[in-house]
Amino acid sequence: MSDPGRPPTAFETRVYEATRRIPKGKVTTYGRLGKALNCGSSQAIGQALRRNPFAPEVPCHRVVAGDLTLGGFAGHREGEELRRKRRMLDEEGVRFDEKGRVLAVCVHEFPAS
DNA sequence: CACCTGACATAAT
DNA sequence: AATTATGCCAGGT
Numbered sequence: 001m002s003d004p005g006r007p008p009t010a011f012e013t014r015v016y017e018a019t020r021r022i023p024k025g026k027v028t029t030y031g032r033l034g035k036a037l038n039c040g041s042s043q044a045i046g047q048a049l050r051r052n053p054f055a056p057e058v059p060c061h062r063v064v065a066g067d068l069t070l071g072g073f074a075g076h077r078e079g080e081e082l083r084r085k086r087r088m089l090d091e092e093g094v095r096f097d098e099k100g101r102v103l104a105v106c107v108h109e110f111p112a113s
Numbered sequence: 114c115a116c117c118t119g120a121c122a123t124a125a126t
Numbered sequence: 127a128a129t130t131a132t133g134c135c136a137g138g139t
Contacts, residue, residue: 009122009123012122012123034121039122041121042121043120043121044120044121044122045122047121047123048122
């Protein structure tokens with residue numbers, strides 16, 4: 001595997017906490033997460049989610065790209081894994097358009113806190 | 114619609 | 127301790 005004992009850093013924990021707060025049937029974008037974490041970089045968010053040590057605790061599949069595209073999944077930007085992500089969201093109530101984009105109404109915005 | 118640049122954190126060297 | 131390379135991106139040209 002990639003890395004065994006990887007101690008989650010404070011930043012990663014922050015991302016996991018925020019992602020965990022996403023209600024079922026809704027999705028969030030990396031950009032919004034970055035704003036919620038006061039981080040101007042969304043890539044760092046993806047980095048943290050990619051290292052997601054928690055499986056269903058942190059629903060990384062509920063996080064989509066800024067243009068409401070699925071983005072990537074487990075290091076794959078396309079393929080079965082990504083297809084699975086779309087199905088998971090569909091099962092949770094999230095709908096997509098023909099372009100494979102998440103409906104904006106399913107996007108959850110973070111609180112001001 | 115395609116390409117390049119920008120901003121931030123982690124792991125590796 | 128510092129630098130280099132990479133990453134489930136965003137935004138602008």
